[in-house]
Amino acid sequence: MSMKKNYVVETIRKAQLAQLLAGGKRMDERRLDQTRELKIETGLIQKANGSARVTLGNTQVIAGVKIATGIPFPDTPDKGILMVNAEILPMSSPYAEPGPPSEGAIELARVVDRGIRESEMVDLSKLSLVPGKSVVAVFVDCNVMNVDGNLFDAMSYAVVSALRTAKMKKYAVKDEKAEATDQWVPVPVERTPVSVTMARIGEKLVVDPNTEEEASMDMRITITTDDDGNICASQKGEASFISPAQVLEAADTSIRVGREIRAKIMEATK
């Protein structure tokens, strides 16, 4: 039989892990607020308008951007459409299964979407073509290729990197009809939101948890910040609580770590 990572053993290690953390140490020697190695490759999918493969430790996500024209939502007739979807591929982990998106995959996609949307990363008003009738629709689909914890951040960085490097046709509007020209322009990206996810194990928050740490965590919190250090989205997860003080600590960590990550994303997508 194949050798799978033994999650039972990991669960037994929980106490050990918490003890280590109390002393400020992690199994893989990282500092508590240290992320794993981040690798960003863009442009690998030529058929997409933009794409990025993000490798965060052993977690790998590929995001692809597809752009088309669409009809605006009735309540925002003069704004373009942005949609973020996620599929956790069955190849990504021994526990993933094919089929319609699980509750977890839906939360993942929505939390990443919220970070992008709420930071006003893409200026949707610049994607309006014919108010009430025609807008540019931007679809960002993500394939989770390999799971080793912290899908939220890996996917968020992939989406941000794909959008930052995406090109779309310039549209010409004539007689209330939008037609694609031959000219390529960038997607109107205004901000670079960065999501930072922390797990609580025992009493401590650790940044960018891997699978082993996630197996031992009680609580997860993701906070997205923008270029000015503003907080623009957050999501607490898992069936446990967090103290008010720890929420504020997490906010400060997310601003500090977010700044470092943003620099890496900017560098990789300039």
Place this chain on the structure above:
Amino acid sequence: MSMKKNYVVETIRKAQLAQLLAGGKRMDERRLDQTRELKIETGLIQKANGSARVTLGNTQVIAGVKIATGIPFPDTPDKGILMVNAEILPMSSPYAEPGPPSEGAIELARVVDRGIRESEMVDLSKLSLVPGKSVVAVFVDCNVMNVDGNLFDAMSYAVVSALRTAKMKKYAVKDEKAEATDQWVPVPVERTPVSVTMARIGEKLVVDPNTEEEASMDMRITITTDDDGNICASQKGEASFISPAQVLEAADTSIRVGREIRAKIMEATK
């Protein structure tokens, strides 16, 4: 563990129930053709065009009307659209489950819909805006909140009461385009159909069966009558038979009981 109503005991009581009924008595002291207390509250959902909460004994149903413009069906280009749907909420009973509508919920919605539709309660020809292109579409959605037997009648009374009190925007048609004006008008209600459901336990028909009686019934029959005592819809249910004589008896009962119920509905929705 929580204390649930014991349906096994109810099944054992079946003989006892039949014996009581042979003597003209019911467990809850009602006459065979007596309905439970009926309470109708309207207007509780301000965001709906009309709404009603019907409490029939311990059975409770909330109906909400939503009105929008739509495209007519190809075979009735000059008639509006009326749709009745039902969801038996998982909170309504220990046996209800979330998910797509069961066979029973589909039958429930369709039988209630049939009574409304066949009685010509709503004059659908008055809901035509631009023939073949645009009509008023009336959606009536029902939430079954608590189940204690006879969902058919409780839901039917809720739908009728919600429609009788529903208001819709008046539409102005200009250049083949329908636009809502600021004026509110009632839905064109012409008739007040009333559904009466009977259960056969042993040899007897009882009106408005509760859950305990439904657990003992062999056969269920619902007959809907209109303001003039005409019969406009019926449905026999359950895997048993009914004698021709009993069908006619049920028809007479439904006319008689329907008249009383109609008076209550008219009173509550005037």
Place this chain on the structure above:
Amino acid sequence: MSMKKNYVVETIRKAQLAQLLAGGKRMDERRLDQTRELKIETGLIQKANGSARVTLGNTQVIAGVKIATGIPFPDTPDKGILMVNAEILPMSSPYAEPGPPSEGAIELARVVDRGIRESEMVDLSKLSLVPGKSVVAVFVDCNVMNVDGNLFDAMSYAVVSALRTAKMKKYAVKDEKAEATDQWVPVPVERTPVSVTMARIGEKLVVDPNTEEEASMDMRITITTDDDGNICASQKGEASFISPAQVLEAADTSIRVGREIRAKIMEATK
């Protein structure tokens, strides 16, 4: 309990069957390249534009053609639409079940569709009405009524026969709008593709396998040929291999047997 065909016994017979075949004989006395009796009845569904019931041995399939106007696919703006679907009815076999189409039913429909499409049986360019806007859409739905092996060929013959005898309204185009006239014309059929399916049992290929033979086969190959003996579609099935020489042998058999079957289809649909 009902008496079902015993598939276990059939599996045990596999060696016996292979031995018989090695001597050039089949259980039902057919030659290796001999099809079962083929019966084609057309026109049985008057509400369809065309229909055919094909009985091949004890396998029975009914195909019905429905024709309507539709919107062309974006990549073929000046071509009509042809769709072939299959439902293996639960009544057709003790092993069939109601529900969405299985993997096998999808393969069946797609392989039959491919034979019709690739042979260019129907000239889709003649089904264009208003380029890019309106075309004739031809739906062929198949009901598998009884399963006794070789659904591929029975269904293919049913679809071909139904299309060869189908009539459609002639459309008049005025101001870029297509309207049906009162005149009936045939569907523009140009070719008569014939599918021939073979099963490998032991070392031998047998044409038109029945259920018993399919239970013993390792590999299935379907080859469709056109009026000129060209090969226009093929599909190998089952989790086994085929030698290159046997592929070529199957091709020659499909041309030879296809010619005989085509004559029967032409006769039945003239």
Place this chain on the structure above:
Amino acid sequence: MEGAKVAGTRKLIDGKGTRLDGRKWDELRPISLQVGLMKNADGSAYIEWGKNKIMAAVYGPKEVHPKHQVLPDRALLRCRYHMAPFSVDDRKNPAPSRREIEISKVTREALQPAVIVEDYPRTAIEVWIEVLQSDGGSRCAGITAASLALADAGINMRDMVVGCSCGLIEDTVVSDLDDTEDKEGDGDMPVAIMPNLGQVTLFQVDGIYTREKFQKAFELAIEKGKQIYGMQRAALNARFFGGEGAVTQVEEAAE
């Protein structure tokens, strides 16, 4: 059934009580029945009734899957009424509609009273009804055929079940509505009966009936059902005593 009535500009019935297709008010459309056509099914019957063309087939008693649906004291009766995509004027989506789900339920409840399910505890009996071409009254035709298919499968039965729909056109009570009469008429009342036991197993009504016409239509449906029962019997006789492999084609005698 549902779908608002089309206000017909034409008359469906003339002053002499003659209908569009030439029938009198209480006449049936032509009916033919054949038993035992399907090879794999344990029992089957094919009915043509007006333009209806319907195949019914029965499997069972057989093992119940999934197991948790087993009934310890009787057979589980399953029933599917399904329309082929090509059976109606506009192509029907193959997925079961809400209408088909409801008809499957009332059909099962119409057949079960006649099946001695207690004789087959812990088994399933499956009834598959496929409407190849649809006309008015397809549920009644399906029930009539399914009852024959159950008998053909050798399932123990208390009685046959036979259905006929009566109704109103232009306020006249008529028997056996066809598609046009169903759509443009004023009411439809499908009724199924067990003819020897004199009991009703399917009863549905739509339309607007005075109490008097309600009774007249109902009693007419029962009378017509008994008449069709004669054809059912003949079809079964032909199947079992008409020689090996014989099938039966019973045309209704002119009234």
Place this chain on the structure above:
Amino acid sequence: MEGAKVAGTRKLIDGKGTRLDGRKWDELRPISLQVGLMKNADGSAYIEWGKNKIMAAVYGPKEVHPKHQVLPDRALLRCRYHMAPFSVDDRKNPAPSRREIEISKVTREALQPAVIVEDYPRTAIEVWIEVLQSDGGSRCAGITAASLALADAGINMRDMVVGCSCGLIEDTVVSDLDDTEDKEGDGDMPVAIMPNLGQVTLFQVDGIYTREKFQKAFELAIEKGKQIYGMQRAALNARFFGGEGAVTQVEEAAE
């Protein structure tokens, strides 16, 4: 939540800090709570909060189906947040949306820390939240009601859970956003707390907050939650000590 913000031409808050509905920046909308209305459920609570009208009901502890979901050492907590089709301005499709699926998940995770699930191994506890009419803050209102329903069902709990959303309108921190403020405002921060344990169990943010305003909104949400907890307690007291069958209607005292 999602759906881009509508650029409101109107002012949501005036120079004196008065909001469109007349509230001050830190005022709550009217809230009323009733416990124990539903007959079949093991526990229930109904909340009206602004225009929100939400029923929560609890079943359990009960047997787990399907069996493979059984947890050997604790109860399985199930939670569904669902909106009635008529609860919003445009009719909502009855099938659960992605938004409802996410809210069901975070609601379950907000309630579970308060439920002593270890006391009920191998059972299921089901929480059904039905939004009959929706206004801003419906998830917090649902959690507040569900916590009461759990208590009404007699489930062992460490603490109550109470939710309140605060946020930003025109860069001012405000409490308890209504629908208009949620859609046209600048940020929404739903928070649920266990008031006695002083812990946060639901925390979501959208909008753009400086670090300072983030903290101010967050602390306001906690303060408001504690205030609503007083009403929860009163509602439970009324249910259990207010006489047989009594229900409670607690209006918030004017601030």
Place this chain on the structure above:
Amino acid sequence: MEGAKVAGTRKLIDGKGTRLDGRKWDELRPISLQVGLMKNADGSAYIEWGKNKIMAAVYGPKEVHPKHQVLPDRALLRCRYHMAPFSVDDRKNPAPSRREIEISKVTREALQPAVIVEDYPRTAIEVWIEVLQSDGGSRCAGITAASLALADAGINMRDMVVGCSCGLIEDTVVSDLDDTEDKEGDGDMPVAIMPNLGQVTLFQVDGIYTREKFQKAFELAIEKGKQIYGMQRAALNARFFGGEGAVTQVEEAAE
């Protein structure tokens, strides 16, 4: 594959037998193979073939869920061929299409003859093929990568499986059609072989072939398959003997 052919106004192949991308009639597009990139999977391989970019990964042998699918005498081979929404020109709906379901089936049937499933009774072996970018011949590329991934997972195999599609453009037999040639050309014939056993495990045809051209295309596909097999072997060698963690990039030698 399906979808009517587009009548190309351009020539796909010129008088000298040169194709739009400069290849000769029997030339392959560039292919590169890498084995063992995925961390969690038991085996994996990545292929770039023309513009195709495909990842294949294998899990197993592992326990079978649900239990009733267990095969007592051999492994259950599962296979999914799936296209990423961004892999094609117009965004693809993530739900599996009928085309993907069929390709998953024929891919499984193409791989299974090479897997010694009898060595792993009562287990499941899962093959996941994800098309990140799609070009002509993606099913053959997927099979070629999946066979490497099975070998990388250490699954016992009788032989490798390698696929190549040949076909017709403007009535000329050509090898390895790209997207444009597939859509605008006259026929496509995907073939997979077990190169050492000399057997065909995938065989599909569309187009219109004379008997002679049919044979020519088929034999060309086999010949090209054998050529690609050389690259498979080199990739495996690099994986297992090329030093720890090494991966391989094998470019086809110019012909």
